[in-house]
Amino acid sequence: MFSAVKSVFLLILLPLLYIPLGFVYRYYRRSLKFLRGPPRPSLLFGNELELTVQEELGILETKWFNKYGLAFRASSCFGEDMLIVADPQALRYITMTSAYRFPKSTDSAQITTLQFGRGVLSVEGEVHVRHRKVLNPAFAATQLRQFLSLFQRTAAKLADRLQQEELGKDGKVINVTHWLPLATLDIIGESAFDYNFGAIDRQTNELSQIFKNMFAGARLYPQKRSLLYRVFRRSVDTPLANLLLKFPGRQERQMMEFSVASKRIAKSVFDAASKEAKLEGNTKYSKDVLSVLVRSNMAEDPKKALSEDEVLSQIATLILAGHETTASTMSWLLYEITRHPQDQARIYQEMQDVRERIGQDAELTAADYDSMSFLNAVIKEALRLHPIVPSIAREAGSDDIIPLEYPVVSESGETLSHIPVSKGQRISLDIAMYNRLTQVWGDDANTWRPDRFMQDTKKNITVGVYSNLMTFGAGVRACIGWRFALMELQAILFCLLERFEFCPPPPEGSFRGLEDIQRVPAGLMIPMKRGNWREGLQMPLLMKLRRR
Numbered sequence: 162m163f164s165a166v167k168s169v170f171l172l173i174l175l176p177l178l179y180i181p182l183g184f185v186y187r188y189y190r191r192s193l194k195f196l197r198g199p200p201r202p203s204l205l206f207g208n209e210l211e212l213t214v215q216e217e218l219g220i221l222e223t224k225w226f227n228k229y230g231l232a233f234r235a236s237s238c239f240g241e242d243m244l245i246v247a248d249p250q251a252l253r254y255i256t257m258t259s260a261y262r263f264p265k266s267t268d269s270a271q272i273t274t275l276q277f278g279r280g281v282l283s284v285e286g287e288v289h290v291r292h293r294k295v296l297n298p299a300f301a302a303t304q305l306r307q308f309l310s311l312f313q314r315t316a317a318k319l320a321d322r323l324q325q326e327e328l329g330k331d332g333k334v335i336n337v338t339h340w341l342p343l344a345t346l347d348i349i350g351e352s353a354f355d356y357n358f359g360a361i362d363r364q365t366n367e368l369s370q371i372f373k374n375m376f377a378g379a380r381l382y383p384q385k386r387s388l389l390y391r392v393f394r395r396s397v398d399t400p401l402a403n404l405l406l407k408f409p410g411r412q413e414r415q416m417m418e419f420s421v422a423s424k425r426i427a428k429s430v431f432d433a434a435s436k437e438a439k440l441e442g443n444t445k446y447s448k449d450v451l452s453v454l455v456r457s458n459m460a461e462d463p464k465k466a467l468s469e470d471e472v473l474s475q476i477a478t479l480i481l482a483g484h485e486t487t488a489s490t491m492s493w494l495l496y497e498i499t500r501h502p503q504d505q506a507r508i509y510q511e512m513q514d515v516r517e518r519i520g521q522d523a524e525l526t527a528a529d530y531d532s533m534s535f536l537n538a539v540i541k542e543a544l545r546l547h548p549i550v551p552s553i554a555r556e557a558g559s560d561d562i563i564p565l566e567y568p569v570v571s572e573s574g575e576t577l578s579h580i581p582v583s584k585g586q587r588i589s590l591d592i593a594m595y596n597r598l599t600q601v602w603g604d605d606a607n608t609w610r611p612d613r614f615m616q617d618t619k620k621n622i623t624v625g626v627y628s629n630l631m632t633f634g635a636g637v638r639a640c641i642g643w644r645f646a647l648m649e650l651q652a653i654l655f656c657l658l659e660r661f662e663f664c665p666p667p668p669e670g671s672f673r674g675l676e677d678i679q680r681v682p683a684g685l686m687i688p689m690k691r692g693n694w695r696e697g698l699q700m701p702l703l704m705k706l707r708r709r
């Protein structure tokens with residue numbers, strides 16, 4: 162009965178009321194009419210449906226960037242225009258120069274709030290400044306180095322566990338996307354919150370499971386009505402959007418499920434820690450994440466204080482943002498070195514040189530990892546070609562003018578070096594495209610070539626926080642955990658390569674091998690087998706034990 166009422170509400174009443182009026186209003190209010198862009202295949206869905214259902218992420222966007230330049234107009238649902246940009250100067254202006262003038266788009270803010278509550282990922286302006294002020298010290302390089310041996314221990318535990326998989330002399334095909342998040346969850350749990358998820362031991366991970374359903378299930382290839390529901394929700398005022406959430410769709414239900422599970426874990430972590438802090442009279446002044454959060458909850462200075470709800474949201478945010486991102490990036494990295502065995506051998510040689518220098522059983526220091534220029538070049542190249550967050554949705558907080566480094570040609574044939582936008586204009590910052598621009602990375606931008614990072618890459622373009630890449634975002638909202646992620650990638654890669662060799666999986670049934678691994682458009686860039694996306698995240702690699 163309830164579901165029938167909901168379907169009637171969603172399918173008949175809302176579109177009847179909203180579509181004609183909204184369409185006319187939006188069509189005439191469009192501020193990007195002067196820009197070129199792909200034709201609108203459907204009045205109702207614009208280009209949004211074809212973007213969401215394309216087989217592999219980036220195919221359409223690449224075609225359009227090649228045709229219209231590094232900033233173009235695409236159509237959203239209900240007649241709205243969307244600006245898609247990969248121009249370096251535009252990205253710099255929106256994320257770095259303008260600080261908070263281009264907030265997150267309404268729907269991405271709604272979605273992150275639904276998943277994590279009011280944590281650093283969802284809040285804006287002054288509140289965001291306060292959250293970052295509390296959290297930043299916990300992510301400083303000196304602070305993170307203290308966790309290096311924990312990263313190494315966990316990587317070794319993962320390797321031990323994989324070794325028990327009876328690899329035999331010919332090796333065994335292992336879906337690495339199953340294993341890597343177990344290690345990164347254990348790492349974030351212990352280093353940030355002194356909390357033992359025991360994910361590698363138990364081989365289960367409730368949060369990872371919900372995460373997989375959330376992206377691989379609900380966000381991948383959504384049904385048309387889910388897309389309309391989402392678009393409708395983002396275009397109405399917050400009170401009405403909140404009311405609509407009383408009738409959640411599949412995607413929203415899974416996000417709420419994640420939110421409940423992560424907040425439950427966050428609460429138990431936080432209660433234990435604050436009890437301990439009170440017992441110790443709050444004398445602990447360490448800068449790990451949990452300590453800074455507990456202290457912020459007790460702080461009297463409003464500029465440094467977080468409410469309990471904000472603290473729990475922070476913990477939930479860091480648990481997800483801090484483990485699946487690195488694990489998926491690591492899967493893509495292993496995919497690339499499997500496809501390029503000569504590079505795998507070269508890293509291994511570099512690792513052996515380090516071992517010869519420091520001893521077979523010595524623990525590596527941060528400086529040892531940093532000294533391996535090829536290993537680091539491989540990490541950068543994987544981050545460049547496979548940015549797990551492929552695009553960021555923003556909107557103009559006020560009327561503005563966005564400068565371009567590479568001018569585009571308008572509908573009337575005029576050359577434009579600036580794009581005027583009206584308040585509320587939706588903008589998609591295309592990280593995946595920027596990371597492959599020939600203008601920035603050279604003619605072989607689409608090709609795997611880690612050596613590009615062995616040369617000096619500090620040209621006059623500087624975007625983002627690391628190596629001229631947009632993979633970790635940029636500006637005031639850049640990824641807080643980018644150094645943490647790099648250290649994890651170094652430690653896990655070193656440890657796994659020291660024990661195992663990664664080879665292409667043999668064909669099986671309709672699966673032809675690595676050529677059938679795709680980057681599917683599920684909000685994040687996650688790997689799946691072509692035509693088999695119901696199996697969820699998949700990166701099957703043939704793992705062989707190295708003889709030492």
Ligand code: HEM
Pocket residue numbers: 281282283293349478479482483484486487490548549550553554631632633634635637638639640641642643645646
């Ligand atoms: C390879 C791994 C990672 C990638 C590619 C990545 C990517 C990103 C990107 C692109 C953003 C910006 C989103 C936006 O502007 O809307 C971001 C934000 C964020 N990331 Fe990461 N991330 C990674 C690892 C981590 C880790 C390990 C942590 C925590 C330990 C973390 C915590 C966060 C948080 C809290 C934010 C929100 C920052 C803010 O809004 O102030 N990330 N990440």
